[in-house]
Amino acid sequence: MPELPDVERRRRYLCATSLHKKIIRVELLAPDMLKGMGKGRFSQLLKGRVLDNVKRRAKYLIIRLDSPYSLILHLGMTGDLQYYKGKKIPPPFTRLLVHFQGNSHLAFQNARKLGKIFLTKVPYELPCIKQLGPEPLEDNFTFDVFRERIKNHKRAVKPLLLEQSFIAGIGNLYADEVLFQAGIRPTRRSNGLSQVELKRIFKNIKWVLDEANRVNAEVERLKNKFFIPNRGPDEVCFRCKTPLEHLRIGGRTTCYCARCQK
DNA sequence: CCTATAGCCTGACGGC
DNA sequence: TGCCGTCAGGCTATAG
Numbered sequence: 001m002p003e004l005p006d007v008e009r010r011r012r013y014l015c016a017t018s019l020h021k022k023i024i025r026v027e028l029l030a031p032d033m034l035k036g037m038g039k040g041r042f043s044q045l046l047k048g049r050v051l052d053n054v055k056r057r058a059k060y061l062i063i064r065l066d067s068p069y070s071l072i073l074h075l076g077m078t079g080d081l082q083y084y085k086g087k088k089i090p091p092p093f094t095r096l097l098v099h100f101q102g103n104s105h106l107a108f109q110n111a112r113k114l115g116k117i118f119l120t121k122v123p124y125e126l127p128c129i130k131q132l133g134p135e136p137l138e139d140n141f142t143f144d145v146f147r148e149r150i151k152n153h154k155r156a157v158k159p160l161l162l163e164q165s166f167i168a169g170i171g172n173l174y175a176d177e178v179l180f181q182a183g184i185r186p187t188r189r190s191n192g193l194s195q196v197e198l199k200r201i202f203k204n205i206k207w208v209l210d211e212a213n214r215v216n217a218e219v220e221r222l223k224n225k226f227f228i229p230n231r232g233p234d235e236v237c238f239r240c241k242t243p244l245e246h247l248r249i250g251g252r253t254t255c256y257c258a259r260c261q262k
Numbered sequence: 263c264c265t266a267t268a269g270c271c272t273g274a275c276g277g278c
Numbered sequence: 279t280g281c282c283g284t285c286a287g288g289c290t291a292t293a294g
Contacts, residue, residue: 032270032271076271077271078271078272078273093272093273110271111271111272111273112270112271112272112273113270113271113272114270114271114272152263153263153264154263154264155263155264155265156264156265159264159265250265250266251265251266251267251268
C-alpha cells in the first residue's frame with residue numbers, strides 16, 4: 001500500500017485522530033523494528049509526551065512531539081495505522097501500540113515487519129531521510145531540476161523513478177502509473193528520451209500524485225482515468241482494450257500497455 | 263555507473 | 279483439508 005499518496009493519507013489520518021493527545025504508555029511488540037535506540041529508552045521518552053504535528057517526507061512519517069524528539073515511522077510494504085477507542089483487542093499485526101490519555105489508542109500494524117521506527121531529535125539527519133531526492137510535489141521540484149538530474153543516468157526509466165535518491169516517494173505501482181499516463185514504456189533508457197517525452201513524464205509525476213492525493217489514495221475512485229485499479233492479471237488496457245504486458249524489471253512486477261506506451 | 267540477486271519477515275492465494 | 283510454492287505496493291547490501 002504505502003507509496004507517497006498512501007503515506008500522505010496516513011499523515012492526514014494521524015492529524016485527524018491523534019494530534020494533541022497525551023501518550024500515557026507505549027508497547028513495542030516488535031523491538032527489532034526500532035532502530036537506533038533501545039526499547040526502554042524509547043518507551044521512557046514517549047511517555048507523557050503529546051503529538052504536536054505530523055509531516056511527511058517521501059514515504060516517511062515524521063511526528064513531532066512536545067519535546068526535542070520526533071517519532072519517525074516507515075510503513076514498509078505492509079504498514080498501516082489504526083486509531084481506536086475503548087478497551088479492544090489491538091488490530092492484527094500490531095507492532096507498536098500507543099496508549100493515549102482518555103482510553104484511545106494508536107496501533108502501528110506491520111505484517112511483514114519491513115517497516116521501521118526511529119525516535120530522534122534530528123529526523124532530517126537520519127541517513128535514510130537525508131539521502132532522499134526531491135519531494136515531487138514541492139514547487140522547487142521543477143522541470144529544470146528533473147531534466148538536470150536525469151542527465152546523470154542511462155538506466156531504464158522505471159527503476160530510475162523507483163530510486164528514492166533520484167525522486168522521493170514513488171513506488172512500484174505509481175511508477176507504472178506515471179509511465180502509462182506519459183505513454184512511455186518502462187524499459188526505455190532515460191538517456192534516450194526526447195525533451196517532449198521527459199516533459200510528459202515530469203508533468204505526469206505531478207498529475208498522478210496530485211490526483212491520488214485528491215482522492216486520499218483511494219484509486220478505485222479513479223477507475224476511469226487511472227491505470228492502477230485496472231492492471232490486474234489477464235486484464236486489457238482500459239483505454240484501448242489491448243491485453244496488458246507483464247514483466248519484471250529490477251526485480252519488480254511491471255505492467256504496461258504496448259499500444260499506449262511507446 | 264548499471265544490473266541482478268538475496269535478504270529482511272510474514273501472510274495470502276492458488277494448485278495439487 | 280493440508281501442504282507447498284509463489285508472490286507481495288519497500289529498501290539495502292553485495293557481487294558481477
